Amino acid sequence: MSQSREIIAHDLVKRYGDFAAVDNISFKVNAGEVYGFLGPNGAGKSTTVTMLTTLSLPTSGTATVGGFDITRQANDVRRISGVTLQDVGLDPLMTSLELLTIQSRLFGMNSKQAKDRAMELLAIVKLNEPGVIKRPVGKYSGGMRRRLDLAMGLAHEPEILFLDEPTTGLDPASRRDIWAEVRRLNRELGMTIFLTTQYLEEADELADRIAIMVKGKIAIEGQPEALKSSLGSESINVTFKDADSAASAKDELAEMFDRVQLDRRMVRLYKNGAAQVVPAVVNRLNERALVPTSLTLTTPTLDDVFLQVTGQTINNDTEEDEPAA
Amino acid sequence: MTSVSTAPSALTRASETDHPSMPFVSQVVMMTRRSLMTSFRDPVAILPGFFINMFFLFIYTGSLGTASNFLPGLAGQSYLGFILPFSVISASLGTSGIAGQSIVRDIERGYFDKLLLTPINRWALLLGPMISASFILVLQTLLVVGVAVLMGLRPETGIPGVAALLVLSLLTGIAFAGFTVAIALRTGSAAATQGAGFLFFPLSFLTATFVPLSLLSGWIRTAAEINPITYIIDAGRAVLNTGWDNDIMIRALIACFVLGGITFTFALTSLRARARRK
Secondary structure (H helix, E strand, O other): OOHHHOEEEEEEEEEEOOEEEEEEEEEEEOOOOEEEEEOOOOOOHHHHHHHHOOOOOOOEEEEEEOOEEOOOOHHHHHHHEEEEOOOOOOOOOOEHHHHHHHHHHHOOOOHHHHHHHHHHHHHHOOOOOHHHHOOEHHHOOHHHHHHHHHHHHHOOOOOEEEEEOOOOOOOHHHHHHHHHHHHHHHHHHOOEEEEEEOOHHHHHHHOOEEEEEEOOEEEEEEOHHHHHHHOOOEEEEEEOOOHHHHHHHHHHHHHHOOEEEEEOOEEEEEEOOHHHHHHHHHHHHHHOOOOOOEEEEEOOOHHHHHHHHHOOOOOOOOOOOOOOO | OOOOOOOHHHHOOOOOOOOOOOOHHHHHHHHHHHHHHHHHHOHHHOHHHHHHHHHHHHHHHHHHOOHHHOOOOOOOOOHHHHHHHHHHHHHHHHHHHHHHHHHHHHHHHOHHHHHHOOOOOHHHHHHHHHHHHHHHHHHHHHHHHHHHHHOOOOOOOHHHHHHHHHHHHHHHHHHHHHHHHHHHHHHOOHHHHHHHHHHOHHHHHOOOOOOOHHHOOHHHHHHHHHOHHHHHHHHHHHHHHHOOOHHHHHHHHHHHHHHHHHHHHHHHHHHHHHHOOO
């Protein structure tokens, strides 16, 4: 795999006045890797993407995309990168075929090549039915617009693809379609993919490595499996009808486990071989008249990693996938 | 966390300048076609200009149509031919807003950022909507001239004169569109861009609008003599009422290019300001 498909950031900072949206981050995305950039709203994920895609300048620090410096070689970065920003950027009065043809032509294809490429992309993102091709983009659903936006980023067959929250607001079926396409691009074309997301499940599904960003800094980075294994143990998750009961349960059970975390009405109890102590947990709760509403046994997930790193669960506000007005 | 052993600046790849890109003229043609296409798909922006244009023509002709009988310098001329070039200027002010609004729509929808991430020539990004708006103005001018002919106008220079009027309206349209595009890029606001067109209205009245220049006096005559629009209107009146006059036509073309040069430069600096990475 060519080293030219790497992304390297070194002490990258972006300040707005006194506020550091991105605060001295360094990372390396290997060629052909899917790199998941996770974090809650306002963590600095999109700001990082706007710098790497040359839409904004870093306050300090350096980065290269495909070997090109994002500050001094912006045109080269744009030529080898495909970008799907958080906000879909499409002209609602045009059709998907028109938009993709223009996009392809601007990257140097002749009229016929551009039209062929547009049809190929429409087939890839499953928007190639005649009725859909002729319909103005303004009449597409949110999921269709997202898929078309992804196709726009692929028009010039980029070496590196930036996807900034590509599935936010999509229904589960559309989300799975995008995931399948991202996987195909990575596996079949060897494309390096920088993926920001608020969905832990998405990162777990797609990313070879992830970084969790909190308040402008990278809090932890690694392979999802390694991060989950680092938590070391299974967990028993006990949910109560109120937060006070959960807090009392935490105090009662803490001595039995390696680690205990309280998340509103839920207590997470971590221990190797946690399954064997479930009866003891139930007994102890009965003795103290603490009645759980549910009790589950789980192996560590990225949610646990996120909770461990940030001290909070990630909040996903799922929007409706409605056609535009 | 992965350690980054080498600063990226030490690893940068040489720029590759030999990759194919779309020729500049083709980019301008493509962006013009795109703007025309989207304008006609949203005709609400086009139709008012045409109707207002016709309204002015009817009102001025109805109320001042007999002025050529008593105004010195207009004896024997058609007042319709005298007022029609002003009507074209009024239309160009309204129609130029289409170019600015098209840019605002792209900015609001995020498509403008998407275009900035392509290797598109910045001039093509501006010229597309500007030329498109001026084509719409030419179409409106053609319709207004057609209606004026039905009302009795007989252009002194015939079809070549009408063609010259259309060329002038094309150039005027581009010039005024440059201003609205600049405001759109500076503000990203539909309301500000709509208002920008009206800033030129006073300028269009500081000309020999209703009477010949020779009948004006004082400061308004000085203002009219400085105002480039005066020369564009003069040329239109010449081809419709008095016949070919090369000096008048050259002055009109110079006025169009001066006005266009100023507004296009303004648009270009506005684009640079918007596209500048912060």
